[in-house]
Amino acid sequence: MKKPFDKYIAQYGLSLTKLCSSLCSNRYDAEDLYQSTWEKAMKKIKLYDADKPFEKWLFSICINTYRDNLKRFDRKKVLKFSSDEEQQRFLSSIPDFSFDKDEYIALHEAMSKLPSDLKEIIVLYYFRDYTLKELSEILGIPEGTAKSRLYKSRDILRKELNYE
């Protein structure tokens, strides 16, 4: 069991880290989510259909784990960045720093306030450019619901950030 998983972790560890970091408001929650996702994936590996992309399967587990722990994550939304160091770490992680740093901080706070179902979909959408069909499969929701959630989440964020 361990050997194939080392391969998976090496191959998908970074993408899962990014997804967890976008879903969670702070690094510690993101690490928790990352850890729990791999643990569940290891337990459920027999259910994985090798004909389908592993990453999508892994992301589904990640999303479900995120949902299972919403109470914990939601409680800390208000904490934003727990320190200047954490904020600095966040800013330095932006790959294409073409906007004002305050805009990224505002975006992070707006993302933190976003309802979880809306956050899930917009993170996946911008992370991997998934189609609505793919999003609906990963999230386990009808395509129409995925579409409306995506629209709603973008609408909320645009308003929050004055991007209208």
Place this chain on the structure above:
Amino acid sequence: MNNDKFDKMMSSYCNREVETFEFSEKKNPIKRISLIAAALVLVFLSVIILSPGKATSDSGENSFTLTASAAEVECSVEEIFNATPFIIEGENIQKICAYSKDGHTSIAFGATKNYNVTDKYQYKNSPPGSDVPDPLFVIPYIKDENGKLIKANLSTEIARQTPYTYVEIVDENKKPDSKHIPIICMPINENKEYLLPEKFSTKYNDTIVVEVTFANGEKQTKTATIVYEGSKMKFDTTP
């Protein structure tokens, strides 16, 4: 602002350059079973019930005390994170485990300079007598040297804890010489949600079990009781 700019910003946000997290598997099940067995024995043997006073070690050169900070504490929302019901003091301490016996308390150690909370995933260990391993809580506050409440660097300064799980404070490389380790307790309800003081409407009794392992491997255990009632945390002598 236009859609392109928004999309670009979102794309940047969701593709941040982060360092890959480290994954560590859970502890060996055999160790977990032995921990559960040890915990059951400890619970069975726990006879020293503490409250506003001090409980000291029974014998030997190793000793520690588990001290209640007061008979009771009146908590406000602002003060709840500041409440440190119990203090551990002792010599030659190598490891400390603490857990809520009844599941009504989330526990954390306020670490000192001389202690390192063990690996950040230590809290993932299966809880004694329970099969609920998922982490639930983080208490991101500790007191600094001046007693001021500060947010903690969780990976190094404070342990993450569930009501069932234990936390270890271990320093493998040096024997800690600190003698003063606060335990922070937060009440939680049956849904494992924090109860802030204004919601202490339901009375909860809980027993906190503290096991200390000394440098020579000797283990000692003490228990303390807490009653959450109204806006008060009472440290009761009644088991």
